[in-house]
Amino acid sequence: MSKSFDEKFSLQTNQCSPYDVTSICSCNVELVSEPTDAILHQQSRFWIILDGKAEINIQGRIYDVEKNSLVFILPYQYTKIIKVEKPLVYSLVVFNFELFNELIKIHMNFYNEDINLIKLISVSNIVNCDDKKFEQVVNIFEKLKDELGTESLNFQVKPKNNFTGVYVSSQILELISFFLRQTMQKTKKELESEENYSHIIQYIYMNLRQNITLKELSKIFFMSPSSISNYIMKMTGYNYSDLVFQMKIARIQNFLLYTDMTLDEISTFLRYADSSYVSKVFNSKTDINISEYKKTYKKVNTICKIKESPVSYKIVDYIYNNYDLDLNIKDVADKFGISALEINYHLKFLVEKNFNCFLNYVRVNKSVQMLIDTDKSVTEISEEVGYDNSRTYNRNFKKYYHTNPSDFRERVKNKN
Secondary structure, three states, rough: OOOOOOOOOOEEOOOOOOOOOOOOOEEEEEEEEOOOOOEEOOEEEEEEEEEEEEEEEEEEEEEEOOOOOEEEEEEEEEEEEEEEEEEEEEEEEEHHHHHHHHHHHHOOOOOOOOOOHHHHHHHHEEEEOHHHHHHHHHHHHHHHHHHOHHHHHHHOOOOOOOHHHHHHHHHHHHHHHHHHHHHHHOOOHHHHHHHOOOOOOHHHHHOOOOOOOOOHHHHHHHHOOOHHHHHHHHHOOOOHHHHHHHHHHHHHHHHHHHOOOHHHHHHHHOOOOOOHHHHHHHHHHHOOHHHHHHHHHOHHOOOOOOOOOHHHHHHHHHHHOOOOOOOOHHHHHHOOOOOOOHHHHHHHHHHOOOOHHHHHHHHHHHHHHHHOOOOOOOHEEEEEEEOOHHHHHHHHHHHHHHOHHHHHHHHHHHHH
């Protein structure tokens, strides 16, 4: 059963907690006594149904949920409760999917298993627990609430204790592993019998940095560009470009929190030519200007003993702050305790470039301002941004600006 084109999504916040933008997890308890509008979730979440019975549409599939049901919703999946036979009472845990996906796939995959969380969870968003397993899951939820407090009772939200991050992360990881194991116990026949739905919006989210066009989407989903455009508009209330921008706002927030990159550099990474436009829209979407946002919320290192900021951002930040040194991929890999292959994986994931391409990209863009603002020679500038010789610098400069540094400088002067 597909979702009707006559409905729109309510777009939920991309923050785990409305009270602390740096939070990696929050807890709540909710009661639903009647059908709901469709909601597009920007953060992943677990529900454990404590009481009640209802029908819920998750990403085009209809599920019966009742006491003992555990629900796992991925970022940019939609839900709509379409029928309530008995009011639903459920505990809710919202968490940062990117952080935990990375922890599992990169840092905790000790046995080199082929782990694809999105694929596994997309097979089925719900598992039904027997009484023993239900008690086990409820116990995890209670531990999280005891540690973090309950969001709807915001005056009771607790301050973070020593090792809160470690403790909370261990509970979330236990929930994820529990859900995955229950999902994988389904027989092959059961899995094959479940209809494969086209998740257009989720596909856009998972390929955000590719700047996929409507024409390209039409080839992937065998729909015309206009049909996809109408589908997105009627499902979300946004046109295609606005929806992509909503998703990119979340990415900008992460860059601001976890790196020292400027808005100009972040905008370039996300392929926006005008950073002032990004800043203006960011202000309107978050009700806070970018400089104040960064000043107020950049306190990640005080959150927990583990490193909250995903390693992808830390690698980008390290290269950004040390581009003028004699960097090589082996030294950077050693610094982060991972392989060179993983360094490239993280960079391709976040900035769509391997190590060498990204390093050259940063160096060249840093040199542009020097060419404009100073009278330093090309040789001096090439050395200051980390190149051994001007010949290598010239070659890389041409890749991005299709001219050499001297001609670029002359053109800028003539234009001014």
